Amino acid sequence: MELSTFFPAVLLTSVAAGTVGAVLGLGGGILLVPILTMFFGVDIHYAMGASIISVIATSSGAAAAHLRTGLSNLRIGLFLVLATISGAIVGASLAGVAPVHWLEMILGLALGYSAFTTIKQINVEVPGEAPANRLAARFGLEGSYYDRLLRREVRYRATRVGLGLTAMFGAGVLSGLLGIGSGAFKVLAMDYFMRLPMKVSTATSNFMIGLTAAASAGIYFSRGDINPLVVAPVAIGVLGGAYLGTALVARLANRTVRKVFLPVLIYLALSMVLRALGIHFP
């Protein structure tokens, strides 16, 4: 494909990926990798390199905006990312030893189950008063944001922090081991286990995914997976899209974000189960 066609087409795709990623707290790789490989014929390694750049660009762009408006909770993000990064280090060192197909199957089933729980609470706009939690009180895992749709300050406090930390550690292990992003898991752990408002969960996940990705970005670089000509339009488009996404999410209801999140979850669950059975589609 000629560069004069490749650049604008990938730029537009990346704007979309950045927007979706910023709204859902994911890196956008879920959209980019299949499109780059299937429609543009890009080598899977270059596509993965583009994906890691996309995660960091989404994270930097979205977190910059969400931290300013208070939707992203810096303390909760830093506290939880302790578990994710240590998980990622453990996962990376288990690579080649762990039974990958079994893990993919467990991951697929866990995602399928969480899709089910997401359906159950799909219409919850703001979680009710959470039961007090010792870790949450000790580490100040609480906050508030101004909801433009509800026209009021929404206060929240994390609960079941131990469970959330465990899920974050598991998400880190899996992403280190399987080389997949773990944005969806981070959102689930905060939304479902810790009962944070959905938009706070996705915005805080946006901050966290950049850190987890940065931990493994070096290896993509030194392996030669980051091709400047492939990645340049991705970086520009995704960052632009991330700004669009953050402007959009401020106007969306928590319910709406969860409804957009659900099909992504189902897709992830199916692709993981298929991977476990040896059927790969990116």
Added chain:
Amino acid sequence: MTARAHTAARAAVDVEQVISRVLLGGGLLSIALVVIGLALYASHTGLRDRPLEVHRMERPGRQGHPPEVFVSLAEVAAGLRSRPVEPLAVIALGLALLLMTPVLGVAVAIPSFLAAGDRRYAGIAAVVLAMLVLSMLITGGLG
């Protein structure tokens, strides 16, 4: 630390705003470098009739990787020093800066939390930074 103490501390130094500015600045600066590199590339080489080599070589690495890919900061630096400047090295510099931006954010969080009087979270940010550096060393880093 109580919620009220958090609010009081936040009034002195707003850590969120500081990190927000670092992430925004890092993102914009790296994109600016990517755009400049692309413009240089387009003016030197042209984009028409330039097929993109989208298939990675079988054995990348120092000998095997295609000329447009940079695998270390040393290679990027060499490209920047060459005259005329290698446009793709400018893009690679922007991308490397983008990869470092989240790490920079955490590094800046440490003194900001300290200035805000939140020693616990200064400590947590320091541990996160140490783990990021550790995992970069384990996985080979930016070489």
